[in-house]
Amino acid sequence: MMIHENTEACIRIKDLRLRTYVGIKEEEIKNKQDILLNITIRFDASDAIHSTEIEDTLNYRVITKQIIAFVEDNQFLLLERMTHEVLALIMEHKEVRFAEVEIDKPHALRFAESVSISLSATRQAQ
Structure with a gap:
């Protein structure tokens, strides 16, 4: 049997x-939020599963550090724009086949835990 x-x-x-x-409200523009x-x-891990x-492999620590620096050093009016920019940053890594980013803004609505936006991208096989 072939596996x-x-x-x-x-x-x-x-x-x-x-x-x-x-955000777009004055308090959101002046104050950082969580x-x-x-x-x-x-990603394709065929090399990584036979290596140490x-x-x-795709170094998730490098990607995470890039995301942290990008998000914390910028200002965004729209959650959609921030989500798109983070997704684009991830897709810059050629090894990535697919990525999905969901960003929650806690307490954005009065009676909701959070509001989130989610976007995804797929790299076309070549």
């Missing part, structure tokens, strides 16, 4: 809590 091994790996970054300026990011990244070298 076909699926080497597509899935990285999930859960509940990455950052502070940034997001946001919560949940990110899914799919960080160079043979």
Whole structure:
């Protein structure tokens, strides 16, 4: 019996809590707010599963540091724009086949825990 091994790996970054300026109201423009990011990244791990070298895999620490710097050093009027920019940053890594970014803005609505926007992208096979 032949077994076909699926080497597509899935990285999930859960509940990455950052502070940034997001919104259109005066208080949102003047004061940083908490946001919560949940990110899914799919990539081919065929080299990594047979290796012990960080160079043979997608380094999620590097990606996370880029996201933190980008989000915390910028100001956003719209949650949609921030989500799109974070997704674009992830997709700059050529190894990424698929990524999904969901960003929650806690307490954005009076009776809701949070409001979130989610976007995804898929790299076309070449």
